[in-house]
Amino acid sequence: xxxxxxVPRCLLNNSREFNDYxxxxxxxxxxxxxxxxxxxxxxxxxxYIIMDNxxxxxxxxxxxxxxxxxxSELEPDEFIVPDVWMKYAQTVAMAKYWKQFKYPKKTxxxxxxQGEDKNSAYLCAxxxxxxxxxxLGISYGATWYNxxxxxxxxxxxxxxGRIRFVNGLxxxxxxxxxxxxxxxxxxxxxxxWYDNHPQIESIDTSNPIMAxxxxxxxxxxxxxxxxxxNMNEYFNIDPYKINYEDILxxxxxxxxxxxxxxxxxxx
Numbered sequence: 001x002x003x004x005x006x007v008p009r010c011l012l013n014n015s016r017e018f019n020d021y022x023x024x025x026x027x028x029x030x031x032x033x034x035x036x037x038x039x040x041x042x043x044x045x046x047x048y049i050i051m052d053n054x055x056x057x058x059x060x061x062x063x064x065x066x067x068x069x070x071x072s073e074l075e076p077d078e079f080i081v082p083d084v085w086m087k088y089a090q091t092v093a094m095a096k097y098w099k100q101f102k103y104p105k106k107t108x109x110x111x112x113x114q115g116e117d118k119n120s121a122y123l124c125a126x127x128x129x130x131x132x133x134x135x136l137g138i139s140y141g142a143t144w145y146n147x148x149x150x151x152x153x154x155x156x157x158x159x160x161g162r163i164r165f166v167n168g169l170x171x172x173x174x175x176x177x178x179x180x181x182x183x184x185x186x187x188x189x190x191x192x193w194y195d196n197h198p199q200i201e202s203i204d205t206s207n208p209i210m211a212x213x214x215x216x217x218x219x220x221x222x223x224x225x226x227x228x229x230n231m232n233e234y235f236n237i238d239p240y241k242i243n244y245e246d247i248l249x250x251x252x253x254x255x256x257x258x259x260x261x262x263x264x265x266x267x
Contacts, residue, residue: 001191001260002048005251006206006231008213010239012038018251018263021048021077023204026070027062028054028235043074050110050202051076055083056139056184057232061094068101075104080137080181083112086144088124090114095128110181112137117144118165125169129178135201138166140184155226159190170199189222192258206231208250213237217246218253 004023007015009032015022022042028035042049051074054062061067061082071079081098084090091114098109111133115121121142128136145161146154166182169175179201185191188207194200210229211218255262 001196001200002202003255003260003263004050004202004204005209005254006204007209008231008235008237008242009034010237010242011209011244011247014244014247016042016047018248020263021050021202024049024051024070024074024076025054025057026051026067027058029070029074030066039074049074049076050078050080050181050204052080053082055085055112056141059085071103071107076107078108078110078135078181079103080110080112083114086114086116086142088115088120088127091124092127092131095131095133099131108135109133110135110137112139112183114139115142115144118148121165122168126174129174134177135179135181136169137181137183138162140182140186140190140205153224155186156224158186159193163190163193166194166200170197175199186226187223188218188254189257191260196259208254209247210234212246212250213242218250218257220253220257222257 002020004019004021005015006023012035022039024039029039039049051070053067082094084094091112095111111128113121113125113128113136115124125136140158140162145158149157149161149164151157151160166180178199180199181201182203185205185207191203207227208218210227211223213234214227214229216227
């Protein structure tokens with residue numbers, strides 16, 4: 001699995017030390033010059049870039065014209081086409097719409113599975129697969145995960161619900177050549193439960209960063225709740241309020257907990 005942890009502005013350059021690739025939120029390219037310069041430099045360095053559509057941060061996909069602009073400008077290795085939160089029909093319609101355009105030769109498209117419940121999510125996955133999407137994203141936050149796997153601890157139940165859903169997909173022969181991307185997490189130890197399945201190609205989560213910023217250090221088994229901190233609140237944090245060594249400790253523990261390869265200089 002390729003891993004990327006989103007970080008506040010002041011840690012962007014440091015993030016190349018521990019991230020396998022750079023995860024881009026396109027609305028920030030227009031809002032923040034330092035963020036924009038970071039991704040221009042990433043492109044120059046030949047770093048692998050996955051560009052999101054900013055649904056999670058904005059509540060809706062970013063402006064379509066600006067998405068087209070930044071796809072052309074940055075030529076990301078992957079682009080997550082716009083989706084609609086927990087709405088399978090609208091998400092499939094968007095995925096079909098975004099298939100009609102021409103993209104940079106290196107840019108591959110990814111679509112995110114959405115649904116009001118597990119049945120509509122499985123239906124969405126099948127329809128996206130039928131549209132020719134060879135990589136599918138799966139969000140951590142769908143409320144129906146807790147119905148799919150009831151648990152007294154909601155955060156653990158949400159992770160276990162996604163695990164159950166993902167494993168259901170992986171058992172179906174029609175998805176044997178489909179790659180998966182896991183968007184975010186409720187608890188960091190979730191990724192170890194996939195047993196390094198080769199179809200799970202990439203993940204992105206700010207969990208170890210957000211945990212550190214709110215003063216929480218991972219135990220040897222992870223956490224039993226999701227950090228309350230989020231990037232919208234901490235993107236502009238004063239660098240002098242960050243203990244970078246603690247950031248590195250949590251990032252290292254994230255990989256160790258999940259049985260994932262070490263990063264950068266530790267390989």
